[in-house]
Amino acid sequence: MAARRRRAQKLQILGFFVLVALVPLAVHNRYYIHVLIFVGLNLILATGLNLLMGYAGQVSLGHAAFFGIGAYTSGILTATYGWNPWPAMVAALLATSAVAWLVGRPTLRLHGHYLAMATLGVGIIVSVVIRQTSSLTGGSSGLPGIPAMTLFGRELTTSMDVHYFYFVWAWVCLLTVVFANLVESRPGRALRALHDSELAAETLGVDTATFKVRAFVISAAYASIAGTLYAHSSMRFLSPTPFGFHTSIAMLVMVVLGGQGTLWGPVLGAIIITGIQEVLRPYTNWDIVVYGLLLMFMMIVMPGGVTRALASAWSAVTDRIARRRRGSGDE
Amino acid sequence: MRLGEGAAPRTGNGPGRGLCHIGDPPHVPESRAEPPTRGRGLFVSTGAHGEPADMTLLEQVWQFILSGMTTGGTYALIALGFSLVYNATGVINFAQGEFVMLGGMVTAASMTAWGLPLWLAALVGIAVTTVVGVILDRAAIRPARNASVVVLIIITVGASIFLRGLASIIWGPDERPVPAFSGNAPIAVLGASITPQSLWVMGATLVTAIAMWVIFEHTVVGKAMRACAINAHAAQLCGIELSRMVSWSFALAAAIGAIAGIVLAPITMTQYNVGTMLGLKGFCAAMLGGLGNGLGAIVGGLVLGVLEALGAGLVSSQYKDAIAFIVLIAVLLIRPSGILGGDTGGED
Numbered sequence: 001m002a003a004r005r006r007r008a009q010k011l012q013i014l015g016f017f018v019l020v021a022l023v024p025l026a027v028h029n030r031y032y033i034h035v036l037i038f039v040g041l042n043l044i045l046a047t048g049l050n051l052l053m054g055y056a057g058q059v060s061l062g063h064a065a066f067f068g069i070g071a072y073t074s075g076i077l078t079a080t081y082g083w084n085p086w087p088a089m090v091a092a093l094l095a096t097s098a099v100a101w102l103v104g105r106p107t108l109r110l111h112g113h114y115l116a117m118a119t120l121g122v123g124i125i126v127s128v129v130i131r132q133t134s135s136l137t138g139g140s141s142g143l144p145g146i147p148a149m150t151l152f153g154r155e156l157t158t159s160m161d162v163h164y165f166y167f168v169w170a171w172v173c174l175l176t177v178v179f180a181n182l183v184e185s186r187p188g189r190a191l192r193a194l195h196d197s198e199l200a201a202e203t204l205g206v207d208t209a210t211f212k213v214r215a216f217v218i219s220a221a222y223a224s225i226a227g228t229l230y231a232h233s234s235m236r237f238l239s240p241t242p243f244g245f246h247t248s249i250a251m252l253v254m255v256v257l258g259g260q261g262t263l264w265g266p267v268l269g270a271i272i273i274t275g276i277q278e279v280l281r282p283y284t285n286w287d288i289v290v291y292g293l294l295l296m297f298m299m300i301v302m303p304g305g306v307t308r309a310l311a312s313a314w315s316a317v318t319d320r321i322a323r324r325r326r327g328s329g330d331e
Numbered sequence: 332m333r334l335g336e337g338a339a340p341r342t343g344n345g346p347g348r349g350l351c352h353i354g355d356p357p358h359v360p361e362s363r364a365e366p367p368t369r370g371r372g373l374f375v376s377t378g379a380h381g382e383p384a385d386m387t388l389l390e391q392v393w394q395f396i397l398s399g400m401t402t403g404g405t406y407a408l409i410a411l412g413f414s415l416v417y418n419a420t421g422v423i424n425f426a427q428g429e430f431v432m433l434g435g436m437v438t439a440a441s442m443t444a445w446g447l448p449l450w451l452a453a454l455v456g457i458a459v460t461t462v463v464g465v466i467l468d469r470a471a472i473r474p475a476r477n478a479s480v481v482v483l484i485i486i487t488v489g490a491s492i493f494l495r496g497l498a499s500i501i502w503g504p505d506e507r508p509v510p511a512f513s514g515n516a517p518i519a520v521l522g523a524s525i526t527p528q529s530l531w532v533m534g535a536t537l538v539t540a541i542a543m544w545v546i547f548e549h550t551v552v553g554k555a556m557r558a559c560a561i562n563a564h565a566a567q568l569c570g571i572e573l574s575r576m577v578s579w580s581f582a583l584a585a586a587i588g589a590i591a592g593i594v595l596a597p598i599t600m601t602q603y604n605v606g607t608m609l610g611l612k613g614f615c616a617a618m619l620g621g622l623g624n625g626l627g628a629i630v631g632g633l634v635l636g637v638l639e640a641l642g643a644g645l646v647s648s649q650y651k652d653a654i655a656f657i658v659l660i661a662v663l664l665i666r667p668s669g670i671l672g673g674d675t676g677g678e679d
Contacts, residue, residue: 059481106664112480113423117618118663121656124611128653245607249488256481285500292493296471299486303478 006184009263013180016267017173024162033161037233039274040168041226046254046266047179048222053252054261055183056215057195058108059116062123063251066220068130068243069096070227072137075238078231079145080136086150089228093221100220101213108212123248131240142239149232161234168229175222180263182218191215195261250277257298259305268306386522394523395644396637401529401598403636404536405431408591409613410620410628411543412584418560418623419580423480425487426467428610429494430588433460435601436498438593439507449510457589463494464585468578491607498603509596528597535594539587540629546583547625556580560623608652612639615659621669631669 024033045067052058073092077083083091107118130137137143148155149167156163182188193201194208202208231238250273258269276294280287302309386394409427416424438456441447447455471486478486512531517524546553558566559576567573591609592601599605612635617623620631635655643651662669 053481061484107660110663110667113622114618114663114667116423116480116484117614118660120611121615121659121663124656125653125660128650128656132649245611246492249485252481253485256485285496288492288496289500290496292489292491292496295489295492296486299478299482299489300471300474303475303482 009180012264013173013176017169017176020169020173021166024165030161033165034234035274035278037161037165037168038278039270040165040172041230041233042251042254042270042274043172043267044175044222044226044229045251046258046270047175048219048226049251050255050258050260050262050266051179051182051191051222052215052219053255054265055188055191055195056212057191057198058212058216059112059119059252060216060219060248061116061120061245061252062126062248063119063219063223064243064245064247065123065126066096066100066223067227067230067247067251068126068240069099070224071231071238071243072130072143072227073224074228075143075146075231076136078147079143084150085147085228085232089225092228093224096220096224096227097217100217104213104216104220108209108216120245120248123245127240127244130243137240138238140240142237144237146231146236146238148236149229156232164233168233171225171229175225176263183263187211187214192261253295253299257302257305259307262305262307265305265307272306390522391644392641393521395640397520397523397525397529398644399637399640400633401525401532401636402639403616403633404532405591405595405609405632406613406616406635407536407629407632408539408587409609410616410632411539411625412587412591413614413617414620414623414625414628415580415584415587417617419556419577420472420476422472422483422487423614424584425484425610425614426491426494427584427588427613428606428608429491429498430460430464430585430606431592431595431609431613432498432601432603432606433463433494433585434589434592435509435596435605436502436507436592436603437589439509439596439601440502442509443507449512453593456593457586460589460592461582461586464581464588465578467585468581472581473574473577491610495603495606502603504603506600506602507596508600509593511597512594526598528594532594532598535590536629536632539590540625543583543587543625552576552579612655615655618659619662619669624669627669 023036027033027036045063049060049063052060052063070092073095074085074088077088077091078085103122107115107122110118131139133139134141149164150156151163151167156167183191190201190206190211193204193206194211198208230242254269254273255266256269257272258267259265276291277287280290283290409431412427412430413424416422416427434456436456437459438449438452441452441455442449467490471490472483475483475486511526511528513527515526515528517526518530547557548554555566555571556576556579558569558571559573563573566576592605595601595609613632616632616635617628618631619635620627620629635658638658639651639654642654
């Protein structure tokens with residue numbers, strides 16, 4: 001059963017990415033390509049957070065901090081110190097993981113609201129630090145001059161957005177496969193046990209503290225990669241704004257709205273939230289009114305997420321069809 | 332981000348708006364984003380009447396404590412609102428800060444638009460905010476009563492974003508002044524000076540705290556709300572209508588938030604986006620005092636305000652906004668139940 005599910009899942013992943021790879025053949029508008037790059041980045045963020053929330057069962061209201069540390073480490077090392085983007089990416093990954101480990105070890109002992117608040121605090125502290133260490137980060141005026149990402153000696157420049165699209169989505173693909181394998185592995189099962197009941201997992205010999213911290217570090221690493229990719233995206237300029245409280249909330253919404261603890265939930269969540277933000281973008285001021293309303297409305301209507309809402313709607317439809325068939329058969 | 336716009340770094344709303352931008356305050360240039368701490372706001376008295384450099388360290392500390400008590404009074408009121416709603420529903424209401432913003436904005440707007448006297452405008456501010464609080468409960472919280480913590484957090488954050496957006500559409504993006512209640516002549520207190528408005532803030536905190544005590548100890552509604560907080564099921568069996576008590580607590584929380592916003596507005600001015608940070612700080616105060624503990628909220632608010640003022644004044648004013656959260660994390664790790672909390676809080 002499990003083996004069959006895994007094979008089906010592999011086919012789903014393969015199908016999805018083949019579909020994504022074909023998109024640039026049909027879509028020539030560079031604006032859409034640009035938006036799809038951001039869908040990819042959000043997807044990486046959401047997938048990482050999903051590992052922490054949906055599988056390890058821990059909340060984080062400050063994950064934008066790791067996104068920010070990744071982006072700024074990459075940005076500073078390449079723009080200010082002239083590093084090649086690749087070693088900078090590795091350095092960003094290490095820096096983010098180290099911070100996540102330092103933060104995660106003490107805070108993950110907390111539960112519920114207390115964990116939520118501690119992570120929220122971490123997120124805000126990091127965003128204040130980014131804003132205030134202006135000698136390093138450029139502060140509120142931003143960090144300009146980040147070079148383009150290079151691949152095999154070629155620059156993935158702005159004028160060739162499609163190349164960067166493929167680059168970002170290759171990362172999305174890789175990280176999704178890693179995620180899918182991780183959650184089906186023994187540590188993944190341990191995490192899910194932890195999600196259902198920490199006490200039960202503990203009695204079965206799962207070292208819950210270690211697993212929680214590991215999940216936290218991995219999800220931060222995902223955010224770091226998204227941060228690096230963001231720093232080298234077409235804007236190649238960093239300002240502190242996208243690494244604050246509201247990005248942490250947006251990440252949370254992608255995971256919860258999509259359906260936490262599922263492979264495809266965060267994918268849907270990332271697509272929906274990025275889509276909403278892009279559609280609303282031209283309408284100054286009204287954008288946040290409608291966004292706030294939509295957040296409330298969607299969470300009230302689908303507290304379990306879109307994936308579960310769709311699944312239950314689907315089973316309701318099939319039930320009704322089955323019942324009708326049976327009904328007509330009886331007559 | 333339209334085609335071709337993304338290439339060059341721009342100021343204003345341009346760069347960085349690419350991802351997850353909605354809900355963030357727009358990216359503003361340095362001078363507006365980070366007002367010099369002493370140039371306006373709570374430290375105005377320090378700046379105007381003798382620079383701290385002229386004072387001895389002890390006098391400085393005393394001055395910072397007084398300024399901190401003023402901010403702390405606001406945090407205390409916001410924390411009280413958090414605790415009220417938390418006790419009634421178990422919900423952390425991220426829209427609490429927007430009540431503060433609404434109180435100040437409605438007061439300022441009804442003074443300029445209708446020429447109301449200050450006291451009447453303040454009453455209008457409190458009334459409007461209270462109604463908004465009840466509507467928030469009925470329209471957004473009640474339908475999701477049984478949802479998970481995370482879902483409720485997202486709903487209240489959504490409400491906060493919505494209210495902020497609405498305020499920016501109705502009243503525009505500019506800061507609005509509210510006149511000081513009784514002049515600006517500084518009052519000397521043991522070598523330090525404070526503005527009369529600071530006394531108003533502390534007075535409002537004290538009066539509100541006493542009013543809350545009276546309500547919860549001596550009125551039927553207050554006792555019923557306490558009963559619901561202790562055991563909602565048992566309270567309902569005694570004939571207390573839970574949903575009405577929840578509405579009451581939202582109404583009270585909103586009114587208290589509005590009061591905080593109104594007494595603070597003459598000091599800091601008011602703007603559509605002041606609510607988020609004030610709300611989060613008030614939240615730190617509530618955690619510091621022990622979530623759901625009324626007296627703890629007051630103590631937590633004052634302690635937080637003083638720590639923040641001392642930290643900003645003596646250590647670094649740049650990292651002022653981080654201080655509250657550093658304190659929060661320290662408290663969570665050392666004593667998660669807060670200063671006055673009894674139970675074990677969030678730890679294993």
